[in-house]
Amino acid sequence: MRKHQLRWWALAVAILAVLVDMVDNQIVVVALPTIQRQLGTGEAELQWISAGYALGFALTLITGGRLGDRYGIKRLFLLGMTVFTVASLTAGLAPNVAVLIAARVVQGIGSGLMVPQVLSFIHAEFDEAERPKAMTYYAAAFPVGGMAGPLLGGVLTQADVFGLGWRSIFLVNLPVGLVALAGALLAMPARPGFVRHRMDLGGLVLLTLGLFAIFYPLVQGRELGWPVWTIGLMLAAIPVLGLFAYQQRVLARRGGEPLMPPGLLRRRSLASAQVVMLCVNTAVGVFFVLTLHLQLGLGYTPIEAALTFLPATLGIVAGNVLAMRLAPRLGRLFTAAAVAVLLVSLAAIALLVVWLSGALNAWVLLVPAVGFGLGMGATLNALFATSMSDVRPDQAGATSGVVNTTVQLGTATGIALFGTVFFARLPGGFTSATAGTLVVSVGVLVLALVLTAALPRGAPPAPGPQAPATERPKGVSP
Structure with missing residues (x-):
C-alpha cells in the first residue's frame, strides 16, 4: 500500500483526540465540589457525572473498532469526534444534573467511537520501521492526558474563565474538537473499510450486556456499599460473555463477520499483553487515592496536588x-x-507516606514521581506494541477495541x-489508609x-501480508 504523505500530520490529529479523551476522563474530578454547590446534586449524582463518561466509553470501544473496520477509519473518527464535541457543548450548557449526566454518557460514546481508530490508523498507515515511533506518541498520550486532566480542571475551575466556572472544563473541548475535525478532514486518508458483511447485531447486544454487567458495578459499587446485587451482576457477566463467545464462533463458521474474531485472543502476543496491561492499569489507579491524600489529608489545593505529580510527565516522555529504542530488541x-x-x-x-506523614511534600516525592512516570510510560508503550504486533489489517479495529477496553x-x-481499601482504612487516619492502599497496588x-x-520472549514478529476480509473463502474462521 502506498504511504499517505500526510500520515504524520494525521497521526498528530489522532493523538490529539486521545489526549482530549484522557483529559476529559479526569478533568471533572476536581470540579465536582463546585458542581455540587451550583446544581445542588447528591453524592450518587456526583458519582455518575464522573462514572457516566467511563461507562459510555467502555461499552462502545470494541463496537467502535469494528465499525471502523467496516466503514473506514476516517468516517468513524469524524463521527466520534462530532458526537464528543456536541456532547461537550451540551454538558457545558447543562441546566441541571440530569442533562449533565446524559451528556457525559454521550461524551463517552463519542470517545468510544473515535479512540479505537487511532491504533487502527497506526497499524494501517505506518510500516514496521515507522510504527515504533508512532506507537511511542500514542502510548504517551494516555498517561500524559491522565496527569494533565486534574491540573487543567483545577486551573479552569479556580480561574473562573469568562465567569463560566466549572462549565469551562467542558466548553474547552469545543475549539479542540473543531481543530481535530478540520485536521482529520484535511490529513486523514479516506480508505474503505475491510468488512463487507452486515453488522453483527446479536454479538453487539451480548457484548454490551456483558461489559455493562462488569463495568456498572465497578463504577457504582463502592458508592453503594457493594450490595449483593452488584456482585451478582458481575457474576452474571460470565455466562453472558460465554454466550457471546459461542455466538461469535457459530457466526464465523457460517461465513459471517463476527464482532470479535474468535481466533483473536488465541494470539499469544495479544492475550498475554492484555493480562499484564490489566494488572498495570489497575495498579496505577492508586493515583486516585494519592490525589485524595494530598487534598483531603494534607490540605493541598487541586492545582498544588496536580503540580506535585507533574514531574511524572518527564518520566513518561x-x-x-x-521503549521505542529498546523494547523491539529486548522484548519481554x-x-x-x-x-x-x-x-x-x-x-x-x-514508605515516604508512612515515614513523613503530615510532613510529606512535593520535593521529596520528586524522584519517585519521575520513576512512576518512567515505568508507566515504558510499560504501556511496550504492551501496546506487543498487542498489535501480529494482527491482520482487517482485525486492527477489533484488536484496538480489545486493547482500549482492557485499559x-x-x-x-x-x-x-x-477506593474500597482507602475508605475502609480511613478511620485509622489518612496516612494509614493511603499507605495500606499503596501496599495493595504494589x-x-x-x-x-x-x-x-x-x-x-524477543521482538514481536512482523505481520506478514494478509488477504483482506473480503478475499477469505467463505466459512473460514479468522
Whole structure:
C-alpha cells in the first residue's frame, strides 16, 4: 500500500483526540465540589457525572473498532469526534444534573467511537520501521492526558474563565474538537473499510450486556456499599460473555463477520499483553487515592496536588523514548524491567507516606514521581506494541477495541479496589489508609511482573501480508 504523505500530520490529529479523551476522563474530578454547590446534586449524582463518561466509553470501544473496520477509519473518527464535541457543548450548557449526566454518557460514546481508530490508523498507515515511533506518541498520550486532566480542571475551575466556572472544563473541548475535525478532514486518508458483511447485531447486544454487567458495578459499587446485587451482576457477566463467545464462533463458521474474531485472543502476543496491561492499569489507579491524600489529608489545593505529580510527565516522555529504542530488541525483558521500575517507585512513595506523614511534600516525592512516570510510560508503550504486533489489517479495529477496553477495565477496577481499601482504612487516619492502599497496588504490580513471563520472549514478529476480509473463502474462521 502506498504511504499517505500526510500520515504524520494525521497521526498528530489522532493523538490529539486521545489526549482530549484522557483529559476529559479526569478533568471533572476536581470540579465536582463546585458542581455540587451550583446544581445542588447528591453524592450518587456526583458519582455518575464522573462514572457516566467511563461507562459510555467502555461499552462502545470494541463496537467502535469494528465499525471502523467496516466503514473506514476516517468516517468513524469524524463521527466520534462530532458526537464528543456536541456532547461537550451540551454538558457545558447543562441546566441541571440530569442533562449533565446524559451528556457525559454521550461524551463517552463519542470517545468510544473515535479512540479505537487511532491504533487502527497506526497499524494501517505506518510500516514496521515507522510504527515504533508512532506507537511511542500514542502510548504517551494516555498517561500524559491522565496527569494533565486534574491540573487543567483545577486551573479552569479556580480561574473562573469568562465567569463560566466549572462549565469551562467542558466548553474547552469545543475549539479542540473543531481543530481535530478540520485536521482529520484535511490529513486523514479516506480508505474503505475491510468488512463487507452486515453488522453483527446479536454479538453487539451480548457484548454490551456483558461489559455493562462488569463495568456498572465497578463504577457504582463502592458508592453503594457493594450490595449483593452488584456482585451478582458481575457474576452474571460470565455466562453472558460465554454466550457471546459461542455466538461469535457459530457466526464465523457460517461465513459471517463476527464482532470479535474468535481466533483473536488465541494470539499469544495479544492475550498475554492484555493480562499484564490489566494488572498495570489497575495498579496505577492508586493515583486516585494519592490525589485524595494530598487534598483531603494534607490540605493541598487541586492545582498544588496536580503540580506535585507533574514531574511524572518527564518520566513518561523518557519511558516512551526508552521503549521505542529498546523494547523491539529486548522484548519481554524490557517490559519486566519497566514494571519493576513502576513497582519500586510506588513502594518508595508508600514508605515516604508512612515515614513523613503530615510532613510529606512535593520535593521529596520528586524522584519517585519521575520513576512512576518512567515505568508507566515504558510499560504501556511496550504492551501496546506487543498487542498489535501480529494482527491482520482487517482485525486492527477489533484488536484496538480489545486493547482500549482492557485499559478502561483496569482503570475502573483500580478505582473501585483502591477506593474500597482507602475508605475502609480511613478511620485509622489518612496516612494509614493511603499507605495500606499503596501496599495493595504494589502487590498487583508484583503479579504483573510475574505475568510478564508469558509475553513473547524477543521482538514481536512482523505481520506478514494478509488477504483482506473480503478475499477469505467463505466459512473460514479468522
